[in-house]
Amino acid sequence: MKSNKKLLATAILAMFTGWGAMAQIAPEPGYFLFPIKPGERNFLSGTMGEIRSNHFHGGLDIKTEQRVGLPVHAAADGYISRVKQSSYGYGNIIYVTHPNGLVTTYAHLQEYYKPLANYMVQQQYEKQAFDLELFPEPGQFPVKRGDVIGLSGNTGGSGGPHLHFEIRDKEDRLYNPLKYKFAEVIDTTPPDIYSLGITPLNIYARVNNEFERAEFRTKQVGTNYTLTDTVYAHGLLGLDLLTIDRLDGAANKNGTQEVTLIVNGEPLYNHYIDQVPFELSRQVSQHINYEQYKRKGSSFQKAYVDYGNDLPLYKTKERYGRISVLSDSVYRIKLVTQDSYNNTSTLSFIVKGQKPKFTQTLAKGVKKPAISYEIMGNVLKISATDTGRTAQNIELYMGDKALMLVPSYMKNSTSVSLFDLRAGLPDSMRFCGISKALGLERMVPPNKEVLFTNRYAKVLFDKQSLYDTLYLKTSLENGVYTIGDYFTPLHKAIQVTIRPDTTGLDMKKAAVYFLGTGRGRGYTGGKWDGNTITFSTKNMGKFKVLEDTKAPTIKLMNKSPNLISFKIGDDLSGINSFNAWVNGKWVLMKYEHKDATIWSEKLDKNVPLSGEVVLKVKDNAGNEATYTGRI
Template identity: 25%
Template structure:
């Protein structure tokens, strides 16, 4: 993504930066009333939702319009976002249009030509500013349901071209969207700080309902968080909350404003949130600019008087609709057990940390942790295992940057070390690959969270399943479903009658790989042989050969 932003900015016109952005207006992307299925900054796994999801009436093929005068700056086909079109506008902003169904001519022909030349479904083109100019309101593509998409829609990202930062597009379309509904809270959580605070007699997080009437007893240093969603007129969807303000005894202590973020800040969502709860305090290693604490203690509250503390949450959306939730924390002096830990299992957020154990080494660089971590380290042995299972922490701790993990092998049943991989083990015992390479008796890889890991073997090739083979000719489409229980599909390639065939994965939610039968590449009127080869991430390969008449 960082490399893309650099290329993206390089491609954009310098004269666009000089114009006054405060006067910017955008033409709507569609010529019908705008409704949303997702808004900017919604909580997603390891990232913020970077734009707006516009509904398209449950169908594909709606014309997508340019928002202003500019030019098409990037063209892509990807598994994750499907057909993608980037536009650089002369007003200082740029957009990414994702999940499209079709590119317009001549872009469509250029993309197809490159796919066949590269023998790859996924391609990228970065044209010059003069190649594909656009005017405000001009159709630039057709909406779709490609990539990681659960239904037809347009995902629109808006960037500030000069900085490359994601910004909330909603203010550009406020007059085109109706919203009189305020955000609504579903729950509030209190976080006693380890070794420093207690809530309801325990040093455990406590959840209460919004507008909880009975005071909650606490002592020491605590934080709070809120689970809340926004809503809009005429639709049943829920959205992320634009603004959250926490006040205690009439004084603001914390504010979040979800209006912009950089790519480097994206994973910091893991520090700000706890599940679906938005924390109203800031971890010491979290530099997310949309969070502001004004009480000198990162938004944490010190309960050190035996009295009632009045807490107030104010939630707002971009349209100014607001809701308020009150609750009381009653200070009651009580003992707080100090935090107990072993030095080697205590990782400080502001330094590089190492863990060396028999059969394991871990290096967590400075800047990877958002807060101090007291590891609940355990080793689990299985007589039949090729490696021990290492629990780095009992609660998975996300990292801002990857760190190197090395796990030693207890035995080596296979000589072919490409079949080994490091597996992350979920609390339910499910394993999934995090990759890895063999080196001097160890498997090593980079991990993104402190969880539970072991080493496993994958010798089972992927499974190739033809879908409705008897309908291939009628539907003018060859369809396969692929399954791999180990490390997942790494690569695939198809041929028809010995010539390259363009297979792709238009919608990865459906897990189908498809090839459109096109008389430009396949001669009609006879029997054909399709060969499909699939390789997983441990090099296991399956080849399927099928015949069909078309």
Template identity: 30%
Template sequence: MRFYKLLLLFSTVLVAQTEYPKDYFGVPVDIPILLSGNFAELRPNHFHAGFDIKTKGREGIEVHSVADGFVSRIKISPYGNGSALYIDHPNGFTSVYCHLQQAQGPIADFIRKAQYKENSFEVELFLKPTDLPVKKGELIALTGNTGSSQGPHLHFEFRDTKTEKIINPLHFGYDSFLKDTRKPTVAALYVYPLDDKTTVNNSKRPILLNLALQKDGTYLANKVSANGKIGFGVTAEDYDAASYSKNGIYKIQSHLNGKATFGFQMDTYSFDEMRYINALIDYPKYRKTGQRVQKLFMETPFPLSIITTDADNGVVTVKPNLSSVYQIDVADYFGNTTTITVPISYDMMSTIIEKEVVESNYFVKVNRENIFSKDNWTVTFPAGTFYDNFDMNFNVRGESLYLHDEMTPVHSSFTISVENEKYGADDSGKVYIADVDSRGRYGYNYTTKKGNVFTTKVKSLGRYTLAKDTSNPTISIGRSIEGKWISSQKSIDLTIGDSGSGIKSYNGYLNGVWALFEYDYKTRKITHNFSEGIVAEGANELKVVVVDNVGNSTTFETRFFRSQK
């Protein structure tokens, strides 16, 4: 444990001593840099990896390479980052550009050749330095809204080329493009009793503390009266002076009687650490209310490198005959700071609000493998699946497994298996273990079958059941083109969907030749642009085949005419 604390401290010192080039990189777009999301902002299951640069609510703005280098990686996907380009620079850093509408010039040609070679819209390509060299300021793409983007913008980030660690873009001189004189805003402060014996302000549940603004601009919280181990958590956000968008916090540091207890600073971290956001925040409150409370303590230590902590992991032990002062400093990158002071005293007060009752029949320990079985269901949790020990409810009712609830975060995959003789060889390929949400909707999980045992790996608690999908995917076209001349059209759009296990693949063919169709899962549309040059003069036959995750398929065919002149 002591080594772990020293390692965290050493990592922070290294970050503080790292010198990043301030004048090496240019800007990726020729419009003012206004952010709709900043580095390390709290997102579902991850910290945000870069800047979300506003593009005036539209697509098609030119994107330029921020320095000399070469395109080292290209990933085209309907999900996640959408269409993304990675450029390695000779100074050891990589710039990343995501949610692109389309690449430009030689990069676009390279992508198209790869897609037709692999007969796939989705491609991931790793390139040599000589394949696609670029110069600083060179046009590489147009901004878009592809992947999981919720609106037109450019996601832009920096990584260490060798380690692939993500780095705050502000360290590379981009702070000069952002004006920020506003202090972070603390929306809520909570105090948590951390064991069954502790009562805080007559409660064994987390308590929201009132904050009073002082004349010097700091805040004073309600007095905390407790008799054991407690911790604190804050909901905070930051706004710069130009974007008017809610951003994440750069730095938080707490002190107890002047000594540092717990803090974090958003400089750099690895992708392997992303999911630890669910340990840093009050996850049950987030799932219930959508509010993200950042905890300033760890009940069970977890290796998130941005955190520095004292020997007690930020936990405060309130002892008899001692009064303490707890202080929280919430700061942005520019040094604007909001300070909160919390007076703490010991008091053996009575409990008015009892601890919330949790239905449970098993106890799960974080650091060991846990295996539970009931009826025909078995669940195996490897060591390290969860962040904290907890009381778990494990039950089987009817044909469903009820695995606690979704309020408990899961860090890594665990295995669910069920023995069932109901499905024979003819239909077992259509059967999978589905997760069932609160509305009764089924979610597909890749499932294997050995004998009569179905097995899957998942990353969330909740309800699971066996589901059978025998329905075919759907394919539709907005306006029929059967037998028609469509010379004025620039593209063909179809809508695809599946009400069961979900779409696994789709392929389009023009006159028997594979044709590129781009897929946007948000609209469920696939689009073929005639500029691809596949369409023939005169008569054309179009065929589209869609397959779901258990092998059900649908074929759509039509015949149309087009003049290329």
């Protein structure tokens, strides 16, 4: 079986040779030491290329026996070039620069090794700040391969004890550490392929005679997967794949690093997740089916390069991996998935070209007339349900101009009509006496700065805000401003100005909050100018101005000459800052947001804490709480 996998991997590489195969820098075998328990069997909870909410996972998550405090070893000779402490993101992290120009990072640490820890505390006292990022000189903290540079932890955005380990280059591109084939990690398990998605990409395309993304479950036989049915399709199609990888001895769902699309024996597309530019990592939203991820949490990876995606991960031929299906033609399709250890799985299926046709289909029961719509790419898709036996046209209005849309197909008693929005933005539609406004206000193209204004909002789109054309809708209802669609990704932030009702509002305590789709309220902020407030956001969706008048909460947990600690919290805008003094002198308080705890760290461990204790905690709305006591 192993030899067959190697042969398949070699064959795939050979197919891409000559038309721009993915350039890979050959790793130096044995150059890097595994940072946790080197020489012993290790297990991973995360690998390179996993899909996160707004980025690719950039390295390895190494398990640490479900506890903190394991020694973390420098992977090679070098020097500590950067160190950062924060309650969010990477938490406590060390960057080590090596003679070969690569940089290794060690994140979520519980502690730094003593010389570095002392240096960090001294700088925190000097700057009177907990969150701090430092860039030591090359000779300041030299390290040797295998040196213990810290202890593993659970700081920052970590969801449990582990070490996050990365390899980067000078340009901050993230490399896949597993290509160094660490003996400590064993992987003979091929990727799993769960589902296939097929999306029509232009108005003429169909999947099983419908203009709709279709999803197909797979059937597994060993490392080979098939679909239970033949797919009938027409026009320009995009494929996306739900695939994960597992490593031996662990149940974690990890990222599959490579996907190759082969049609009738010819490779059309390949992505290989490595050398990901850190500043482009947010473009993961174009690498995946973003709407499926937001709606269902499913990370379908596209097997074509979508518009606005500049990630250097892809090798394609014409149409960037899109498949053009002609009538009365047969397409034998393979999607090959491969992990970092060349374990391979293959999904094989047939697509038969079938010319779109109109078929009258009626439900058994009487249907009340109704009409609805959605936008797929540049296409307005209108679904109309009728009681009649003959499908009726849709009246589409653009100002005083009326268009008649003939149904493209029917599904039960619902007729579907399609309109290319690049021909103009209709303002309403009419069917069986039912009129409905569409609310489309502006076509916003990508790569262009656009200012949109209506009676209640201004929205400024940067040149890099959008990946693809946006058909913008906004609304204002009960103080909630809806700007665009939550399921549409943004690359760069947009700037929004709104004029809320400020009657009885304390504007010093009021700010914009992102409402998302549930009950959550995320502090967005904003700057007031008269009765208007302007804010930036990398999310579209629902926003509301809320007033936070409650001060943060403080609860004393421990008070002694060696340590003081508190629980702190805030019910709306969130913690902005905290500062403590003992006997009039500033004391460093460390913060762990996951359990809302702050605790003291003395500059001089030999001097006891003594005297009056004052702690001030401020939230993002400017409300402040104060604790006073004595040690």
